[in-house]
Amino acid sequence: MSTLNSLFFLCRRDVLIAFRHRQQALNPLLFFVLVCLLFPLGIGASADLLKAIAPGTIWIAALLAVLMSLDSLFRTDFEDGSLELMILENQSLTLLVATRVFAHWLMTVLPLLLLAPIMAVALGLSSNVLIILLTSLLLGTPVLSFVGAIAAALIIVIPHNGMLLALLVLPLYVPALIFGTSAVNNAALGISPEGPLYILAALLVLSLTLSPPAIAAALRTGVSQ
Amino acid sequence: MMQWFHRMASPAWFYRFSGKLIPFLILTFTPLLIIGLYGGLVTAPSDYQQGDAFRIIYVHVPAAWMSLFIYIVMAVYAVITLIWRIKLAEILLISSAPVGVGFTILALATGSLWGKPMWGTWxxxxxxxTSELLLLFLYLGVIGLYRAIEEKRTASRFVSILVLVGTVNIPIIHYSVEWWNTLHQGSTITLTEKPSMHIDMLIPLLMMAIAFKVFYGISLLIQARAELVEREFNSRWVRELVEENSDG
Structure with missing residues (x-):
């Protein structure tokens, strides 16, 4: 089987599995909305204040939703042995892993982008900024998925690892968060958001190219234990 | 050369060698620390803007240097662990982490103490x-991951990957945070330019930096010896060592 074919099959399989477990794919969305809801409740409903924190709120909610979904990335495959088969397969594990993370992003993170404008409007962000918010999330959330996948692979042998995962992942999420929110903030202030968006795109390229080998190395270590 | 390398990497040899090395390191460390501290706290002229408050630099700056330096050293051990699977590198890698945590906390605490009179806030x-605080979390992540995995050789490989990922990320985190907000005074000392500091202030600072490096060596070796004996508990050389000690 050619490489492209097997990557396509893996992607289709992952998407199908996600479809069959719709409830599980829905959970990050609910989580995202709930976190967005907590901010006005905790900070107060003053419109100016909410408008000022809206970009940060949406970004942090998206970031936490990605974090919560990471553990499912390799866990079931590791436990039922299909990960071992993937490694034994005569294909580059790096590419397989990249496909897996992409499929995961497609099914669990991309739907967030549909909800983000609604939450942004609810928080009082003006509608001409929405397109920048969506662009920043479109560029930034794959960074979160790929970087987070490294940590998910590193803790594959440890059951019940939620806190450790957060400790490993959150410091690495800082650059994406900073540039994502500052692009939106710039747009809201009427300054050009291009600079942060370009840097976000650079982070995306870096994480797409550098993280799959690290994920593959970590999974190999985990399986060979 | 390779033979020497392998001999040095054998646990038993390392244990004996490091045991002999530690007293010498302590003998270098103590005078350096005393002279450096005396030079910094007593003989160096006080700063024309900050008065005597600047003297905390003699602990703060070397500690901040060490916090980054140790992470880079850990990255070197991580490469050795991943490529040559040398057990000693694994042990040196994980023994460095607590020392790194110590220096990072020291840099943060002294920075906070310095910030109160200078900036008016802790x-x-x-x-x-902020990036120093994030570095602290990177260190804590390394230790957390290592502690969570039972099989220590596997744990070391996972930790090595994590440290390399962190090494790639540290400059990105640093520059993004810098872009985000800057209030800190600029560096007074860089490798490429002439330092903007009086020579009487500079010499104690460099002595303190060397003293801190030697201190890292001492605590690294002590940690590594303990870790080594713990891991090799059932091996022959540890049993021989215990018998020797009980005889004497």
């Missing part, structure tokens, strides 16, 4: 403070 969300 903590400000300044770029360098």
């Amino acid at each position: 903590w400000s969300w300044d770029a360098r403070l």
Whole structure:
């Protein structure tokens, strides 16, 4: 089987599995909305204040939703042995892993982008900024998925690892968060958001190219234990 | 050369060698520390702006240097662990982490103490403070991951990957945070330019930096010896060592 074919099959399989477990794919969305809801409740409903924190709120909610979904990335495959088969397969594990993370992003993170404008409007962000918010999330959330996948692979042998995962992942999420929110903030202030968006795109390229080998190395270590 | 390398990497040899090395390191460390501290706290002229408050630099700056330096050293051990699977590198890698945590906390605490009289606040969300705090979390992540995995050789490989990922990320985190907010005074000493510091202030600072490096060596060796004996508990050389000690 050619490489492209097997990557396509893996992607289709992952998407199908996600479809069959719709409830599980829905959970990050609910989580995202709930976190967005907590901010006005905790900070107060003053419109100016909410408008000022809206970009940060949406970004942090998206970031936490990605974090919560990471553990499912390799866990079931590791436990039922299909990960071992993937490694034994005569294909580059790096590419397989990249496909897996992409499929995961497609099914669990991309739907967030549909909800983000609604939450942004609810928080009082003006509608001409929405397109920048969506662009920043479109560029930034794959960074979160790929970087987070490294940590998910590193803790594959440890059951019940939620806190450790957060400790490993959150410091690495800082650059994406900073540039994502500052692009939106710039747009809201009427300054050009291009600079942060370009840097976000650079982070995306870096994480797409550098993280799959690290994920593959970590999974190999985990399986060979 | 390779033979020497392998001999040095054997646990038993390392244990004996490091045991002999530690007293010498302590003998270098103590005078350096005393002279450096005396030079910094007593003989160096006080700063024309900050008065005597600047003297905390003699602990703060070397500690901040060490916090980054140790992470880079850990990255070197991580490469050795991943490529040559040398057990000693694994042990040196994980033994470095607690020392790194110590220096990072020291840099943060002294920075906070320095910030109070200078900036009027214990903590400000300044770029360098924030990235130093993030570095602390990177160290804690390394230790947390290592502790969570039972099989220590596997744990070491996982930790090595994590440290390399962190090494790639540290400059990105640093520059993004710097871009985000800056209040900290600029570096007074860089490798490429002439330092903007009086020579009487500089010499004690460099002595303190060397003293801190030697201290890292001492605590690294002590940690590594303990870790080594713990891991090799059932091996022959540890049993021989115990018998020797019980005889004498």
